[in-house]
Structures are given as structure tokens and as C-alpha cells.
Amino acid sequence: MNLSVKIGTAVFPNPVTVASGTFGHAEKYFDLEEVKKLGAIVPKTVTLLAQKGNPPPRIVETASGMINAIGIENPGADVFIAEKLPMFKKIGVPLIISVLGHSDEQFLALIEKFNKVDGIAAIELNLSCPNLKHKVLVAQDPASTERVVSQVKKLSRHPILAKLSPNVTDISDIAAAAEAAGADGLSLINTFTAMAINTKTRRPVLGNLTGGLSGPAIKPVALHMVYRTAQRVKIPIVAMGGIRSTNDALEFLIAGATMVAVGTFNFVNPRAPLEALEGLKAYMKDNKIKDIKELIGSLQI
Amino acid sequence: MEKIQNKFRVVANEKLCPRFYRLSLDAKSLVKAIKPGQFIHIRVKDSLEPFFRRPFSVYRANKTADIFYEAIGPGTKILSEKKKGDELDILGPLGNSFSLPPKGTKTVVMVAGGIGVAPFLIFSDSLKNKGYDLILLYGARTKGHTFNMKDFKKNGCKVYVATDDGSVGVKGRVSQLFSKIPLDPKTTFLYTCGPNPMMAAVQAFAKENNLAGQASCEEVMACALGACLGCSIETTGGYKTVCYDGPVFDLQEVKFH
Numbered sequence: 198m199n200l201s202v203k204i205g206t207a208v209f210p211n212p213v214t215v216a217s218g219t220f221g222h223a224e225k226y227f228d229l230e231e232v233k234k235l236g237a238i239v240p241k242t243v244t245l246l247a248q249k250g251n252p253p254p255r256i257v258e259t260a261s262g263m264i265n266a267i268g269i270e271n272p273g274a275d276v277f278i279a280e281k282l283p284m285f286k287k288i289g290v291p292l293i294i295s296v297l298g299h300s301d302e303q304f305l306a307l308i309e310k311f312n313k314v315d316g317i318a319a320i321e322l323n324l325s326c327p328n329l330k331h332k333v334l335v336a337q338d339p340a341s342t343e344r345v346v347s348q349v350k351k352l353s354r355h356p357i358l359a360k361l362s363p364n365v366t367d368i369s370d371i372a373a374a375a376e377a378a379g380a381d382g383l384s385l386i387n388t389f390t391a392m393a394i395n396t397k398t399r400r401p402v403l404g405n406l407t408g409g410l411s412g413p414a415i416k417p418v419a420l421h422m423v424y425r426t427a428q429r430v431k432i433p434i435v436a437m438g439g440i441r442s443t444n445d446a447l448e449f450l451i452a453g454a455t456m457v458a459v460g461t462f463n464f465v466n467p468r469a470p471l472e473a474l475e476g477l478k479a480y481m482k483d484n485k486i487k488d489i490k491e492l493i494g495s496l497q498i
Numbered sequence: 499m500e501k502i503q504n505k506f507r508v509v510a511n512e513k514l515c516p517r518f519y520r521l522s523l524d525a526k527s528l529v530k531a532i533k534p535g536q537f538i539h540i541r542v543k544d545s546l547e548p549f550f551r552r553p554f555s556v557y558r559a560n561k562t563a564d565i566f567y568e569a570i571g572p573g574t575k576i577l578s579e580k581k582k583g584d585e586l587d588i589l590g591p592l593g594n595s596f597s598l599p600p601k602g603t604k605t606v607v608m609v610a611g612g613i614g615v616a617p618f619l620i621f622s623d624s625l626k627n628k629g630y631d632l633i634l635l636y637g638a639r640t641k642g643h644t645f646n647m648k649d650f651k652k653n654g655c656k657v658y659v660a661t662d663d664g665s666v667g668v669k670g671r672v673s674q675l676f677s678k679i680p681l682d683p684k685t686t687f688l689y690t691c692g693p694n695p696m697m698a699a700v701q702a703f704a705k706e707n708n709l710a711g712q713a714s715c716e717e718v719m720a721c722a723l724g725a726c727l728g729c730s731i732e733t734t735g736g737y738k739t740v741c742y743d744g745p746v747f748d749l750q751e752v753k754f755h
């Protein structure tokens with residue numbers, strides 16, 4: 198049975214990974230033998246300079262999901278490379294490093310830093326963080342997306358994934374712009390801008406007023422966005438948005454995704470990605486599928 | 499390495515007073531591993547509602563691992579309906595633990611508000627017969643929030659109670675009981691757990707009197723593994739996660755709002 202997939206020149210042993218910002222401290226909490234089975238690991242987004250994050254409360258649960266406004270709290274690229282990356286590398290699973298720049302220059306500076314680092318499979322550009330106070334996100338404008346991705350592509354020695362925001366009219370327009378700019382793959386979707394109100398105090402629940410909705414609540418919308426995008430572009434898609442089970446993972450693969458990531462549901466069931474992987478193998482065996490590529494985009498209409 | 503995620507069976511789930519329940523789990527690996535002040539993260543139901551797990555301090559770990567909880571919302575209500583033999587999906591032990599009192603400590607004072615008393619039974623289990631004077635100051639809203647504290651007394655704790663309505667013990671907030679705290683910074687060490695306004699009062703009192711201590715904090719949690727950075731609170735050292743850097747912090751380090 199062949200489960201391996203490719204994005205640009207990067208090869209992954211299987212299509213199951215974790216979404217940025219939802220996986221950490223593997224060395225302390227998880228059975229590393231189990232974590233080693235993942236197809237890839239995507240650490241939390243790293244910015245050029247350290248960010249302290251948003252004021253609490255930063256999360257609230259919703260019907261079948263959650264809203265978060267973490268504010269990309271991270272130690273900055275240099276500290277990440279010096280202190281966190283060695284631990285991630287030790288796990289031995291291909292790494293997709295998520296980066297976010299507040300300007301084109303910052304994106305390029307980040308790429309330069311990671312060009313000097315070995316042991317990375319690919320770079321994911323977080324073009325879609327809804328928590329920082331820009332008017333329009335890069336991922337909400339095809340021209341900006343094309344501009345950032347093409348500059349990054351010229352500089353990077355690693356394959357580039359563009360991570361897109363669902364807070365747009367037609368996500369496939371942005372996807373097409375990223376493809377035209379030379380992206381090796383796409384990650385979709387990030388979270389939907391959302392809010393919650395405390396009716397006792399009539400104040401917003403989140404310290405940041407708004408946040409991003411994720412979890413099973415967004416899965417059907419994410420699935421449609423992945424399907425629509427897969428119809429339009431040829432580059433591989435890493436799909437995420439509410440995935441919690443084998444069946445969810447299968448739906449996204451059949452809709453055209455090359456890889457699937459478990460995000461929010463890691464918080465409910467930390468073994469969800471591994472269970473989805475086991476289930477995927479069982480499904481392939483039961484259906485006599487020898488290569489995962491037979492499954493990808495196999496939707497019958 | 500011990501697995502962090504396990505299924506454990508409920509051995510008992512009893513109402514100990516009108517507001518509080520004690521749930522005991524057949525969880526040998528937890529009993530062995532848990533340190534006073536640590537917590538567990540419980541999936542109260544195998545469904546999407548409620549969505550998050552719920553965090554609870556471990557109340558006691560002898561034969562069984564016990565939690566002591568107040569049924570205040572949908573998650574804790576579901577928990578209160580669990581029966582002997584039911585299975586629960588649990589992450590734990592999680593977080594740091596109370597440090598031992600510094601050298602020279604004679605009096606350990608635990609200041610608890612409401613269900614914040616939970617981590618202090620396992621803590622007093624670990625401190626008994628060690629030569630400390632143990633004092634528990636317990637503040638509760640009403641009589642319904644008070645319970646038989648014989649387990650604390652058996653551990654040698656001197657227990658003082660205050661209720662908001664005066665139905666049990668002294669009338670007023672737990673701060674009415676601060677007069678019981680020996681004011682010698684060299685020999686008194688404080689621990690507190692409860693609502694933020696109460697812990698803020700303990701912090702102010704400690705500062706005024708140069709007493710050192712630790713506070714066990716709460717915040718809404720998603721992962722409880724230090725991964726999502728969702729449970730951060732403000733400290734003098736910047737934002738820190740309650741689940742991974744805490745729940746126990748230096749008393750003066752936390753900025754209570």
C-alpha cells in the first residue's frame with residue numbers, strides 16, 4: 198500500500214498531518230513512537246520578531262467548535278530556530294514551517310533565515326491570520342497573494358505552500374493567484390472571523406473582540422472550498438477545517454486534497470490524527486486501493 | 499513513557515453537600531503519577547456538545563483518583579450524572595504542582611474560595627506529619643457550599659470557615675479570617691486557590707505583610723497541553739499558560755484582573 202504524497206519536491210510518508218497552532222510539546226506529552234507515524238508536523242506560525250499575543254480570554258467554545266484569538270504568540274524566528282526546531286527535528290517527521298510576515302520584507306527575511314536551516318520539508322506562508330489588525334489580509338486579495346508568493350518563490354530553497362483564508366468571496370480566485378505565482382501547494386482553510394458576546398456583561402467574550410472559528414462546525418464549508426479549489430488548480434492541497442475522523446479525512450481526499458490536517462480536534466482527542474491515519478489504511482485495504490493517489494480527487498459525479 | 503490519554507472507570511460519584519460532588523476513578527497510573535496541584539482534563543461526553551474537555555484538580559489520590567467539583571454548567575452537570583462503571587476519557591496528570599514550603603517554614607496557610615479548596619486535600623495529605631502547622635481558611639458563598647471537612651482535620655489542618663451570609667462560621671469574605679495568619683515572613687508560607695478577586699485579596703495581604711506564597715489559577719482551556727496558547731494569563735513575566743506553565747504560580751507574579 199503506498200500512502201506517500203508529494204508537494205513540490207517534498208515527499209511525505211503519508212497524507213495525515215496537524216494544523217498550525219494546534220500541536221505542541223510532543224516531547225513532553227506524547228508517545229513519540231506514535232507521533233512518528235504522522236505524515237508531517239506543522240508547528241505554530243513563526244514571525245520575524247517575537248509576538249506576545251492577544252489579551253485573555255483568548256478562546257471560547259461554540260456549538261461544535263471554538264473561536265480563538267491567540268494573536269500568533271511566538272518567540273520569533275531566531276529563538277524558534279535555536280530552541281524549538283531541534284526538538285521538532287528530533288521527532289524525525291517531515292516538518293512544514295509556518296511563517297507570517299507583516300510586510301513583504303518580513304516574509305523575505307523569514308525565508309532567508311529558513312534557507313539557512315536544514316531538515317525542513319516545506320514552508321507554509323500564513324497569508325490569512327485574521328487576528329492582527331490589518332484592514333485587508335494578503336489572502337483576501339489575489340494581487341497581494343501573487344506578489345508575496347512570487348517574491349518568496351524566487352528566494353526560497355524549500356517548497357512553498359500558501360495558506361488561504363476562507364474570509365473571501367471566492368477562495369479559488371486566491372488559490373489561482375497563488376498557483377500563478379509559483380506556489381508548490383495550498384493549505385486551506387484558516388479560521389472564519391467570528392465573535393461571542395457575554396450577555397451578562399454585554400461585553401465581548403474574547404479579549405480581542407473578534408477571533409477565528411474552527412472545528413467540526415466549519416467542516417462542510419471547508420470541504421466545499423477544497424472541492425471548488427481542486428477543480429480550479431493543479432497544485433496539491435493540504436486540507437483542514439474541522440477534521441476529526443477517518444470519514445472526514447476521506448471526504449477531503451475524495452474532494453481533491455492531497456494531504457489532510459487535524460487542527461482543533463486535537464484539543465478534544467489528541468490521538469485523532471493517528472486514528473484517522475489508521476482508519477485511512479483500513480479503508481484502502483477494504484476497498485483494495487493500492488495507492489493513495491487513486492483516492493485523491495476520486496469524487497464521482 | 500506512561501500514556502497521557504486514558505480511559506478510566508468511575509468507582510463512585512457522590513454528592514457531599516448541596517453544591518459539591520466527589521467523583522472517584524479507578525486510575526492506578528494516575529494515582530501513582532499525580533503531584534499535589536496537578537489537574538486532569540476530562541471529556542465529559544463522547545459528543546460535540548459540550549465541545550471542550552473540562553479541567554479539574556485532583557482532590558485526592560489514594561486507592562482511587564478523586565476530583566471534587568461544583569455542578570455549575572452543562573459540563574459539570576453531565577459529570578454529576580455519571581454512574582459507577584461509566585468510562586471517562588481523561589488526559590493527565592497535567593500542569594505543574596505546588597512547591598514544598600521553603601526551608602524554615604513552620605506554618606502553611608491554605609486560603610481557599612469555594613471549590614478552589616479541591617487541590618488542598620491532596621496537598622495536605624502530602625504535608626501531614628512533616629512538622630508543619632497546617633491552617634485552612636475556607637470562604638464559601640452559602641451553607642450549601644460548605645461540607646464536612648473531617649479529611650482536612652484528620653491531616654492536622656486547623657480549619658476556619660467564613661460564609662458570605664454567615665450561615666456557617668464567620669460572616670463575610672475569607673479575608674475576615676486573615677487574622678489567623680501568623681505574620682512572620684520567615685516561618686509562614688501561603689497557598690491560595692479560588693476566584694480571582696479572592697486571590698487578589700490574598701496577594702495584597704501577603705504583599706503588605708511581606709509573606710510569600712503560591713496561587714493556583716484557572717482559565718478556560720482547550721488543549722491543556724500547552725499547545726494552543728489559549729489559556730494564557732497575564733503575569734509580571736508576560737503571558738503564561740495556566741495549563742503548562744501553571745496552574746501554580748508565585749503569588750506575586752500573577753496579575754489578577
Ligand SMILES: Cc1cc2nc3c(=O)[nH]c(=O)nc-3n(C[C@H](O)[C@H](O)[C@H](O)COP(=O)(O)OP(=O)(O)OC[C@H]3O[C@@H](n4cnc5c(N)ncnc54)[C@H](O)[C@@H]3O)c2cc1C
Nearest residue numbers: 552553554555566567568571572573574613616716717718
Ligand atoms: C486548572 C483548573 C482546575 C480546576 N479544578 C476544579 C475543581 O477541582 N473543581 C471544580 O469544580 N472546578 C474546577 N475547575 C473549574 C472547572 O473546570 C469549571 O467549573 C468547569 O469547566 C465548568 O464547566 P461547565 O460546562 O459545567 O460550566 P460552563 O460555565 O458552561 O463552562 C463553559 C466554559 O467555561 C469554562 N469555565 C467555566 N468556569 C471555569 C472556571 N472557573 N475556570 C476555568 N474555566 C471555566 C469551561 O471549561 C467551559 O469551557 C478548574 C479549572 C481549572 C482551569
Ligand SMILES: Cc1cc2nc3c(=O)[nH]c(=O)nc-3n(C[C@H](O)[C@H](O)[C@H](O)COP(=O)(O)O)c2cc1C
Nearest residue numbers: 216217218242265386387411412438439460461726
Ligand atoms: C488555537 C488555534 C491556533 C491557531 N493558530 C494558527 C497559526 O498560528 N497559524 C495558522 O496558520 N493557523 C492557525 N490556526 C488555524 C488552524 O491551523 C486551522 O487552519 C483552522 O483551525 C481550521 O482547521 P480546524 O477546524 O481543524 O482547526 C489556529 C487554530 C486554532 C484553533
Ligand code: FES
Nearest residue numbers: 720722727729741
Ligand atoms: S489550554 Fe491550550 S495552551 Fe493551555
